[in-house]
Amino acid sequence: MARSSGAGPSSPAISRRGVLQLGGGVALLLATSACAANSDSKPDTGASGGPAASTLRIAVSSYLSSWDQDFVGFDLTALMLYKNIFPYMIDYGVTNAGDSQILDTQNITPTFAESFEPDAAQKVWTLKLRRGVKFASGNEMTSADVKWSKDRAFAAQANVAGIYRTIGLTSADQVKVVDEYTVEFHQEFPSALTRQIQAISLYVFDSVEAKKHATAEDPWAKEWFAKNAPTGGYYNVTKATQGQEIELTANTGYPGPDPAKTPTIRISVVPAAANQRLQLQAGDIDIALGVSQRDIEDLRKADGIKVISAASNRQVAIQMSVTSAPFDNVNVRKALAYAVPYEQIISNVYGGDARPTKSPVPLDMPGYDESGYPYTYNLEQAKAALSAAGRSSVDSELVFEADNEEQQRIAVQVQSEAAKVGINLKLTPLDPATLGERRTRKNIPLQLTSGQLWVNDVEYMLATSFVKGANLNYSNYTNAEIEQIYEKSHTTVDESARNALWKQVQQILAAEVPWVVICQPNFNLPVREAVAGWVQPMDGLARLRYLTASA
Amino acid sequence: MADLRAAGATGATARVTRSRDDRFARLLIITGAAILAVVAMAALAAPLLSSWGATEIDPAATLAAPGGAHPLGTDTNGMDVWSRVLYAARLDLGIAVAAVALAVLVGTLLGLVAGYLGGWLDDVLMRVVDIFQAFPTFILALAVAALLGNGTVNLIITIAAVNAPAYARLVRAEVRTQRELPFVDAAVTSGASTVGVLWRHLLPNSLTPVRVIAPLNCGWAMLTLAGLSFLGLGVSIPEAEWGAMISLGAADVVGGRWWTSVPPGLALFVSVLGFSLLGEGLQERANAKRR
């Protein structure tokens, strides 16, 4: 999807099922945990070297909800898997930043395709496919597959269709098949975002296979694709046990650069963060994608484990509903913004491993301006703002994800401080289904959100979060000026002009404060020491083809 | 059976064995009541015994080890564990006792009516009770809690709803036995109305088993409440309640931080023990009387 919310260690720490599993072994754990805290060295049994090196073992917190990228909901495991198993025509390159490697958003090159180039006006982009690239079914990848996939996107209103609007693609006739290996994309206007947008959107289905499973009621084979893994990407899915395990095998037919370094990847579903931690410490898994913040702190000191850290653009914020009471009053919003204990949260919840931020625009995005968010932790000003709104006390509800320890701890801190100025919040953890439902009904006054943008551009941020009807605009915010600026930005290519526009945007957002921007936590991933080749993704979704399990 | 030969020869008196059972029962009752009294007093005196509020955050100390300003350390939110354990006693004891009281009230009423009036009313009520009792108690509590939501009043209703059927059956059985006894006929022929018979005659005489079961039930109610909170269906975050505290602190144990979940667990154990001993003692005494 357009935004991922920290597919790293800060994800759901403890699920209910996991805690019940823990119940029986608490006493035993008391004994072993003492050893763990003192980081006694445990013999690595078969974690590296020998035959196990050909398999990379990864733990995730949940099984994916659907195999269909076009219609999936917000599912981090699924999104991460898609990046590795769908054939993307173009993809990011790799570059160095300091002593680590990151995905390069400026260098997007064809991977499955042969080339992707615009014309002089930058409105028509031509995609040329390689010959002889096959899906696992044996069918060749042709422009028919590309056309069918994008027809599907527009006809059935897939997730991708929303993103395409930002580069001026709104209907299927704008995608034209020239010949068997050539497809043209006719945009309404030239955009600076095309390559980045297409890098995340240009994935292709096996249309021949799909048509076999299409029915009159389901012409796009939604049912079949939801339950069956796609083929033809960097990895193929060789085994999938619902709720438990997925096995990936490298696709030897991949024609592009940087093919998969590890032939087999086994992904196991381990819902409880503590279990993941234990398995990692014992050497049963190589990478743990679902360990809690606290556990990472402990794991830094553990033997045989290293924690990969990097600054990230993941933002943690509270989106306030500007259309429903009591936060429809800007002064009440300001009062909350002054009441949140930013430093306390960074030190208590993240152990200092987060960067304070002063704008809804992420720190590392071009155009970031400090004047975008003038609010600091100041209870006096908060009370003043509240009385400016004519209220002495306010009652409302703070919604966050259930089983998400990080969000729960932030919520408790916010609730405690807000109460001191007269804002009384009831904490409501919601499961994903109920959360989604309430979001569609737009009846959430305050909600904690955490995620990062996949396209490092403010225009994309506006498109996804601040214009009317944007997918992630949970606060129902609209502002006529910002709409104008957004329109203008489509056609403004000059960088300094764009930055001027972004400065305006941030000033408006500072005055209207639809979000309380809390901080940007750093990316942390605990892995076994033998794991190498990590490339930091700007969207937080792990790219598995670069990884190896032996040094 | 006394040894008559010895008794005849030496004239020694044999103590009645019955008093030993009686003393045992009394011991159980007193121990249980004492434990509960201590817990109740701790709950009431919480502000005096602790220096932090129930949800007061100490920003400088999250997951701090026991010692210093925090005798039992702090939990993941920075709240003092010792204070929370004490304040949680109010919620746990209060909700458990209130829920059982409500269950007794509703169950007794249903049992009285069903047992005395009989007929189709009895059939209907008992089928409803059957439906409730067909589910394992905790599963039923989960379902009702999910339906009603959290919040103190809703929790009391949930736990009461799950426990009331047992009392209905108990009281109904007693009433059915008692209504065959002559004093009920005497009441009717003396011109007592149905309500009068139920209220003045049948109710006081049918409460004996209820009196014995209720304390034991309080212990189970407390466990149900803790279980619901453990699973997130109980009290709101971040209220202090033993089950919720155990849930919050369970993951910390893996990191060697035992003080967030073990103290509330112990407190729960001690309270339930108190109720159990009290209930067992009452049962022993009722049995001894029959013997």
Next chain:
Amino acid sequence: MLSIENLSVLIHRADRQVAALTDVTFAVRPGEVVGLVGESGGGKSMVARAVVGLLPTGAQATGQVRFGDADVLRMDPAALAAHRGRGAAICFQNPRGALSPTRTVGRQLSDRLVTHQEMSPRRAREAARELFEAVGIRSPQRRLDAYPHELSGGMAQRVMISLATGCAPGLLIADEPTTGLDVTLTREILRQFRHAADVDGRSVLLISHDLASIAEICDRVVVLYAGTVVEAGPAGQIFAEPAHPYTRALLRSVPDVGGRPVVATPGAMPLLQRAPRHCPFAARCAHADDTCTTRRPPATPMAGRRTDEWSLACFHPQSGPVAPAVEPAERSTASPTPAPVAGDAAVPGPAVLEIDDVHVVYRSRFGSGGHHALRGVSLRLAPGETLGVVGESGCGKSTLAKLIMGLVAPTSGTVSVAGQSLVRQPGRPTPRGRALRRLRTRAQFVFQDPIGSLSPRRRVGDSIAEPLRAAGLSAAQRQARVAAVLDRMELDRSILRRYPHELSGGQAQRVGIARALVGEPDLIVFDEPTSALDVTVQAQILAVIADVTADTDRASVFISHDLATVRGFADRVAVLYLGRVVEEGPVDVVFDSPRHPYTRALLASAARLGGEPTSGAAAVELVRELEEGDAATGCALAARCPFVTDTCRSQPQHLQPYGASRAACWRIPELDALIGKQAATP
């Protein structure tokens, strides 16, 4: 066989001690039937338990219980095990309760035979069947496989006897064997004991408070009072002219079918905490003086007799018969209403109770069938009258009582009390709600179980005032009425604050009667009011009831299976059998010259203290037991009547007037002749 010498038993309880027995001395010879009489708490059961070594925990026994050569009190466990069952066997009081509910009776008997007589199981089963037959159980083969709850009371008691005799004991102890049994059954059972003594040569120790029954079959009698033997001697002597004042008081307290009035002895038997140092009866004795209160009288033989013939523990022995014989025609002052002559047409005044051709059928819950409890019963009662209703178990007495009280609705026919009906009846307006409750207080009930009829958790004062609540009186008025009725019952005000379990049986029954009176009802129904009480207390209560039934402004119905008690105060009597009224008339006429075969049989079986049969009517014996005879058509008694003919079986009998009474039998004119013929042929 059995010789008890100076047996004293002291029981230590948690908070007090009880001197259950003090210096009890008597003997039982082989082949003798000795009756042990006294009131409850007197120590009879304790003696029985001492004989088999089953004293309760905390009991301290001194003295000797010699059985043969051995002393039971000093036996070791092995010898005790052999002694119990083989040496002495007990038949317990509640037969169905004393049998193990989950084993068939045949198995229980053969278990004993195998244990005590070391038989093989097959032989034991054969022996069990023979034993059953010997005690008079019909179709014994079938009964072997029955469970205790499937047996009737009489059958169960017979099984108990066979269990006891099955081990061929030397001494058979029967503890209250006929409590709760009907008159005819009582005779049967007691005859079994006599048989055991005469034919098998066993000794029998018969413990009972039913003096009348014991009188017939005992050879000797021992009278216990407060754990001491007050008198012991030949049965004939003791029952006719006892010497001890207590024995005389006891005999005077027992109502007799012959119509002798009952004289109550005030006070109650004390429960001693240690061996008494004076005569325990002194407090209640009319002849007591200072010696009685300072020393305990020793057991002395009566002048001219040996010690074991007739002994007495009293300083002032009495002589002469207990009370002068009473002519059947003479009766104590009862109702001033003259006995009606023919039927009830001449009964004056509006009827308080009118029952007209009532049928009551208890429907079973599923399907067809049901129990036809009352068939075509008609009764009429005027104010001031007392109607006695007699019958054995299963005759419908309790149903009749419930019918009168409005607790059961008639399936057909009408019931009205004071002109109105208490239950819904076709064609009549039914009072509802408040009016119904007020109407209920017009008829009141006195229960058989006095303590059980009081709500255990309410004070006596509340219980007594209950009927006044429906009448809508204020608290002050209620208090006044309650005080008035307490005075009449001679109860102290302090009783108002007590709970039922703190009352004695006699006090509780007085409270019950007080409650019945407090609303000033038009009709009082007494349902076996004294059967649960002790003998002397019974006498007191009967005196109270006599006083109450003598009121002219209300009518009474007195239901009982004890014919003697009914005679005491009924003006008219109705005899019920299997839901039908078989005879009805003035009490003297019915009792002295019964007409219906059933009435005759009933009166013949009734035990008498005096020992003489009723004048006028010769004995009739019914064939078969009650459970095997039930006629839906024809005469109710057809299955059991010795004079039955086909007409009897096919035609239902209705009440016909015969002289002053009415009876439902068409053969009555011929009966005397038939009976004479029957007596002639052996």
